[in-house]
Amino acid sequence: MTGTTQQLTTIATFEKLVWTWQGYKIQYTVMGTGKPLVLVHGFGASIGHWRKNIHILANAGYQVFALDLLGFGGSDKAPIDYSVEVWVELLKDFWATHIQKPAVFIGNSIGALLSLIVLAEHPEIAAGGVLINSAGGLNHRPHELNPPLRIVMAAFNRVVRSRITGKLVFNRIRQKSQIRRTLYQVYRNREAVTDELVDLLYTPACDPGAQQVFASILTAPPGPTPGELLPRVERPLLIIWGADDPWTPISGAKIYEEAKENGKEIKIVPIPNAGHCPHDEVPEVVNAQIVDWLAHLFD
Numbered sequence: 428m429t430g431t432t433q434q435l436t437t438i439a440t441f442e443k444l445v446w447t448w449q450g451y452k453i454q455y456t457v458m459g460t461g462k463p464l465v466l467v468h469g470f471g472a473s474i475g476h477w478r479k480n481i482h483i484l485a486n487a488g489y490q491v492f493a494l495d496l497l498g499f500g501g502s503d504k505a506p507i508d509y510s511v512e513v514w515v516e517l518l519k520d521f522w523a524t525h526i527q528k529p530a531v532f533i534g535n536s537i538g539a540l541l542s543l544i545v546l547a548e549h550p551e552i553a554a555g556g557v558l559i560n561s562a563g564g565l566n567h568r569p570h571e572l573n574p575p576l577r578i579v580m581a582a583f584n585r586v587v588r589s590r591i592t593g594k595l596v597f598n599r600i601r602q603k604s605q606i607r608r609t610l611y612q613v614y615r616n617r618e619a620v621t622d623e624l625v626d627l628l629y630t631p632a633c634d635p636g637a638q639q640v641f642a643s644i645l646t647a648p649p650g651p652t653p654g655e656l657l658p659r660v661e662r663p664l665l666i667i668w669g670a671d672d673p674w675t676p677i678s679g680a681k682i683y684e685e686a687k688e689n690g691k692e693i694k695i696v697p698i699p700n701a702g703h704c705p706h707d708e709v710p711e712v713v714n715a716q717i718v719d720w721l722a723h724l725f726d
Contacts, residue, residue, distance in 0.1 A: 454501035455494035459485025466493035469536030473500025475627040479710035504636030509643045511650035529554035547659040555663040564649030601632035613703035663692040665720045669701035
């Protein structure tokens with residue numbers, strides 16, 4: 428579905444634009460000229476999480492698009508049932524409206540999984556993919572949990588879904604002090620956890636409807652696994668993995684190693700001394716890897 432676009436004020440160091448999709452406001456930015464790249468953030472993040480990458484990639488000769496997924500950042504907190512399918516449809520329609528030529532999809536965490544789904548299900552819009560600490564699903568699958576933990580998660584889902592207890596849980600989780608503690612878990616270098624980064628996550632969490640989005644996503648279906656998707660992917664992949672990620676451990680890269688052994692065009696780059704978001708924690712390393720890989724892709 429196409430939509431309307433209007434210009435907003437310049438925020439931080441890149442321009443924020445708004446596109447209307449299915450009646451909802453989607454915030455995005457675009458910078459540079461050349462082959463198109465689409466940056467897809469992870470859970471709770473936004474365009475701002477790419478603030479250390481957008482300029483570098485644009486200056487390397489690419490047209491860089493980044494958008495806030497529906498429910499996150501400056502995009503509307505729509506009162507819908509969220510799923511990976513909703514966001515993949517959004518990415519496909521965004522491409523059809525703004526790009527219209529094969530793009531490289533670059534994602535972190537859930538954004539990496541969405542990028543992989545795009546490559547598998549809509550290869551005509553993709554030239555390749557860069558997956559940074561890719562999530563294995565939107566949520567845990569019940570069979571992945573031992574029985575006691577399965578019961579705990581089911582109870583937690585009921586609490587999160589409740590109008591009363593859900594608000595209490597969300598208000599606790601979105602506190603700046605709690606956001607900082609969570610980031611300390613997943614960033615190897617605590618100095619990278621700045622006030623700016625905390626604010627990037629905190630500010631959208633204060634928007635009306637944010638708690639309902641949080642509850643919907645935490646209780647949504649996990650979506651397809653990378654193992655189910657990879658046999659259908661025919662585009663080149665660059666797999667970047669912060670080696671010290673406790674959320675999506677580097678052992679998750681094994682499925683990509685197996686796919687490479689089975690003939691898929693995949694380059695795997697472990698990043699030492701980095702956690703779940705190496706593009707933000709060690710951007711100079713990740714940017715260099717991406718630019719080098721893109722040069723070979725488009726050679």
